[in-house]
Amino acid sequence: MDLSKRLQKVSEMVPMCHTVADIGTDHGFALISLLKKGKIKKGIASDNKAMPLEKARRNSEEEGQSEFMSFRLGSGFETLEPGEANGAILAGMGGILMVELLESAQAVVEKLDFLLLQPAQNPEILRKYLYQNHFEIMDEELVQEERRFYEYFLVRKSENTVDFYPSICDYSIGNILLEKKHPLLHVYIESKIQELAVISEKIHGTTENAKMKMERLNHKMRELRRVKDEYLC
Numbered sequence: 001m002d003l004s005k006r007l008q009k010v011s012e013m014v015p016m017c018h019t020v021a022d023i024g025t026d027h028g029f030a031l032i033s034l035l036k037k038g039k040i041k042k043g044i045a046s047d048n049k050a051m052p053l054e055k056a057r058r059n060s061e062e063e064g065q066s067e068f069m070s071f072r073l074g075s076g077f078e079t080l081e082p083g084e085a086n087g088a089i090l091a092g093m094g095g096i097l098m099v100e101l102l103e104s105a106q107a108v109v110e111k112l113d114f115l116l117l118q119p120a121q122n123p124e125i126l127r128k129y130l131y132q133n134h135f136e137i138m139d140e141e142l143v144q145e146e147r148r149f150y151e152y153f154l155v156r157k158s159e160n161t162v163d164f165y166p167s168i169c170d171y172s173i174g175n176i177l178l179e180k181k182h183p184l185l186h187v188y189i190e191s192k193i194q195e196l197a198v199i200s201e202k203i204h205g206t207t208e209n210a211k212m213k214m215e216r217l218n219h220k221m222r223e224l225r226r227v228k229d230e231y232l233c
């Protein structure tokens with residue numbers, strides 16, 4: 001089983017524990033890898049579609065791990081009882097969907113010791129939700145695989161008051177990534193600036209709306225440059 005760099009980081013960041021649920025498991029590789037490394041004893045593979053779940057079952061049989069896994073069909077956390085798993089993985093789905101799934105399953109989420117979240121898109125929307133909804137951010141990570149960047153959040157819902165995490169550039173930069181001066185952050189921020197520059201080239205016209213959009217983009221690009229120069233040089 002060849003694990004992508006993106007999934008290797010998921011498997012690396014999941015803390016050692018008894019049971020982990022992988023919501024949106026698809027191929028099941030994250031759990032299979034955790035079981036093979038001996039980091040977990042049981043994996044709950046969950047997906048809202050039958051075909052991916054079947055794929056996970058086949059892969060787990062091929063890798064000799066099926067007896068340590070259960071396979072559940074359903075959306076998000078609805079396949080889990082509160083307290084049944086120590087932690088959960090949500091990887092490879094969009095940040096907006098992740099927010100919806102977390103928000104609609106608070107009873108289950110509150111009982112988890114950790115959640116490892118790796119959004120495929122809109123990490124800033126997920127970050128804003130986590131920062132504003134009493135999640136303790138235990139770690140943040142960043143991986144580059146080919147031309148894409150992937151962000152990771154290791155979090156838990158806290159009953160206690162959690163640290164205040166300020167928004168950096170509209171939640172697009174992680175506080176922990178910045179604190180640890182993550183080695184990829186410089187090039188990640190530069191890629192965000194380039195993306196905004198491409199968008200700004202497509203804005204034409206002199207309407208108020210166009211001017212406002214341009215001003216917002218320019219402001220964000222200036223802020224990203226400031227963070228890059230001030231904190232990472």
Ligand SMILES: C[S@@+](CC[C@H](N)C(=O)[O-])C[C@H]1O[C@@H](n2cnc3c(N)ncnc32)[C@H](O)[C@@H]1O
Nearest residue numbers: 023024025026047048049052074075076091092
């Ligand atoms: C792109 S795959 C990611 C697979 C794997 N987690 C990874 O990171 O490689 C997304 C998976 O999420 C599943 N999915 C989408 N919406 C879901 C939902 N509401 N609940 C559970 N699974 C969902 C899809 O069926 C698909 O198998």
